[in-house]
Amino acid sequence: RIGEHDQTAFGLGLMLDYAHTVGDEAFAKLVSDSARKFFLTDRNCPLAYEPSGEDFLSPCLGEADALRRVLSQDEFAKWLKEFLPQIPTTPLQSEAPTREWLPVTRSPDPSDPKLAHLDGLNLSRAWMIEGIISALPADDPRRFWLSAAADEHRRAGLAAITGEHYEGGHWLGSFAVYLTTQRGIRHRTPNAP
Template sequence: AELREWDDPQAREMLGNLKPLEDAAVERLRTWLPKLSHPVRVGEHDQTAFALGLILDYARGKNDEGLTKLATDSARKFFLVDANCPLAYEPSGEDFLSPCLGEADVMRRVLPQAEFGKWLTQFLPQIPSTATADWLPIVVSPDPSDPKLAHLDGLNLSRAWMLQGILSVLPADDPRRAALASAAEAHRRAGLAAVTGKHYEGGHWLGSFAVYLTTKRGIEK
């Protein structure tokens, strides 16, 4: 998606070089996704909600109507009737994605604004109507040099962009906006502070999460 947006000869060359890989990945998604009977609801690499959000952004950027419909239909099939997501059970000890927020972040991409607002009420009723971040505390990695425990530093970053994404589609008078904004800012600050490069275990990937957050990828301009 980024290469298509970059008006540069080098970008066009790289896009051409990557086309066989791109085509193969899309073909495999078209074959595999309809066979997925249940979403993967974890806080790591194979979370279905996070993947569907990335697929949707890619497909829309490429104007691939078939892949857009497949991803949209899959998100609705998996998540439309979900309710009362147990946010208090998060995080698991090795999460770098939030299962609850990841689901909300993909559903805001597929539902109209009014429908998403109602869906969010049933899915995350614990979002308060006051300007507080306490409803979703930041997380602290107990050992940033551990390859799994360092995941928690990434969780702050991904929570921040997911909260921003949810916020981006709610109307200006939605009473939950202040709480979402407060939590997003708290997680943004904590997440960016952990991007130090001091330890390879987090340093080799946290920067990519920081860039995704600060560039607001996935949020319509």
């Protein structure tokens, strides 16, 4: 439940991607069972505590992105309501729908090795949110707010990929590819490669 390299939820998500890609159902079951064991009873994730000064992964969204891969649609929708009750369900009240519950991060110094992580956080938040949306029913009112947040984080994350600094330039592209190809989503949108 951290925002860097050894985040368990992120690792489990990648392992499930691999297991499904190669058809290793025994491994997929092991990983799915582990995700349930680790995260199914979690409630009220403190999304407001994010990010730390050097996160490139969201601990809260990472858990949700992992569990959406292993729960049924109904089970996931119910779990998400208790895990991230901060996601709005009401009609739009302002012109900046994501700023209140999930603001985009801004790196104050992209040439700093740790602060450059914040640019990657926008990219990973976008793909995690897109994954979460893919697991919710079509009429779930949270989809609007999640879509707005994903779009805003996607724009900010992709804009940060400039190649100007090694600190972000050597890895942000891989996050952008994962986001734009929707590789973590089994049923991708029609325009994804």
